[in-house]
Amino acid sequence: MAPPTTERPDDATGDETVRAAEAPDPDADTDTDADGDTDADGDDEPGWSEAEDDRTAETLAWLKRKRRAHRRQQGRDLAVLLYTVVLALVAYGSGMVLHFLRGLGEGADYGGFGAGLSRALPSLIPAVAVLLGLLSARDALWRGPVVLPAPQVGWLLAQPVRRAAVLRPWFRLSAWLALIPAVLGGVAAGATLRVTGQASIGPALLGVAPGAVCLPLLSVALGMAVERRPHRTRTVRRWTGPVVLLLAALAAQAALAGNGHRVRPLEWVELWSGPWGWAAQPVVRACGGGVPGWPAAVALLLAGTAAAVWFAHREAAGVPTTHLRARAATAATVASVFWSLELRAAKLALMEAGDGEGTRRVRLRPPRGRRTRRYVVVWRDLLTLLCSPGRLGRAAVWAAAGATAAGVGADLGGERRPVGLVVGLLCGYLAVGALAEPARVETDDLRRSAWAPYRFHTLVLWHGVLPAVLGTVLGLLAAVPFALHGSPLALLLVPLCAPPFTAASLYSACRGPARTHLMFLGGGSPMGGPGPLIYLAWYAAGPLIAVGCLALALSLAAPTTVVLMDVLVTAALASLAARSADRLVSH
DSSP, X not given: OOOOEEEOTTSSSSOOEEEOOXXXXXXXXXOBOTTSXXXXXXXXXXXXXXXXXOOHHHHHHHHHHHTHHHHHHHHHHHHHHHHHHHHHHHHHHHHHHHHHHHHHHTTOOOHHHHHHHHHHHHHHHHHHHHHHHHHHHHHTTTTOSOOOOHHHHHHGGGSSOOHHHHHHHHHXXXXXXXXXXXHHHHHHHHHHHXXXXXXXXXXXXXXXXXXXXXXXXHHHHHHHHHHHOGGGHHHHHHXXXXXXXXXXXXXXXXXXXXXXXXXXXXXXXXXXXXXHHHTTHHHHHHTTOOOTTHHHHHHHHHHHHXXXXXXXXXHGGGOOHHHHHHHHHHHHHHHHHHHTTOHHHXXXXXXXXXXXXXXXXXXXXXXXXXXXXXXHHHHHHHHHHHHOTHHHHHHHXXXXXXXXXXXXXHHHOTTHHHHHHHHHHHHHHHHHHHHTHHHHHHHHOGGGGGGOSSOHHHHHHHTTHHHHHHHHHHHHHHHHHHHHTTOTTHHHHTGGGHHHHHHHHHXXXXXXXXXXXXXXXXXXXXXXXXXXXHHHHHHTHHHHHHHHHHHHHHHHTOHHHHHHHHHHHHHHHHHHHHHHHHHHHHO
């Protein structure tokens, strides 16, 4: 059987063709090494000989010509997007910039802030580096630096072309895209050091440059290592919790150092323990800190980054084809549901791509007897939580973040106090929402509720018992530092926030499909229409009502008012959740 050919009738010569050899089974897995050859441990069939039947150059040239019109359209779309972003930044950000420059011209006291920032740098920059690495590793669970569109995975990789020539450009593109925001952030960091009086603009930019260039490249290389070897998915999930705790510890150390409580031996260990510390040394040196041997740290950072990028570039050609197909499908699903504003569907797609959450087998004696049988929903929720303890860990982290935000706002006082309170309440809602996942699972597919001996709205309300109880416990623990610092009333007020947040989470779970028609309500104006705001108000109605009412009640600092508001908001949101659940069943 002769191999199929693809003619180009629009070519001037008319005799140029792109020939495709017999394609291997498209459902077969592909696992190649860095040079494009099949790995010994892979399950691919070679299918063609690179020395005898290599059509890489002419195939890619044919694709380039075919894509020319499409790329021009993409360029126009990108230009419109950039124009819109720049226009929004100029319209809405110029006021803040003008206020900042006016304060700088009037001699605003940015130096006091800069002194605390300079003391926090030895732990702050490592925290940023660890955060970048964590985000890159988690991103590689479903996407990664090398993600091809589905047509390329389904057709191009099945042709007699070198995989390296197809896959490595995507890695280079991801590296360049990672550098753009990092360099802009480095320029902003250098300007901050200059404004706060910690360093002149030249030394500040030179000190920030190694970290701004090397840290994003190291993050991309880490993501490539996770994507190239799918068995590392469990390792990433297993170490996510400890890394989050490490980030919290670094943030706490940075806050203490900014307030004058520095731990010099610990800072010295952090500065020399790895690339996260090597990137901080030139910045500390630019701010006048004593860091002997910092040129050696910069040399180690550059050499380590070059080696990591080289190895990752070599590994980019060996991503298995089955995983490229799965990642392309996941990316397409996430993009489609994101533009349709179905964020829950996007989360489910990400969880499915990453093999779900880490689970373990736990046995818990079910309730027996007529009186205790009614608590079967609570038993199921508790068993689910014990099998997926990561949810409880996320809830604890959000609760700690909320307490920290509220405490910082209270310490700063003035107009910053309500801001800290609102941020703390939002974190508290996210903490309780992490525990209310079983209610969302029930509303994702109503057929799951067939086992329950209750009506659907009663089942949804039963799912709120465990989040309310555990949220109250977390609120009590979060209130202990406030009680130790002279606010014992927090032991009562903070736990009371859990029931309204639980009711808000249940209402959000029963919200139903996205009502995108709300985006187009209202008349137009030079500043835009109110449709997006109406949609956001509908989408976030539960947390907006709970956080807004509780913030108003807590700002009055009257226990009776807080208790009354707590009862009213919980009852109102629970009633809305029950009605929304009935509406889901009726539809």
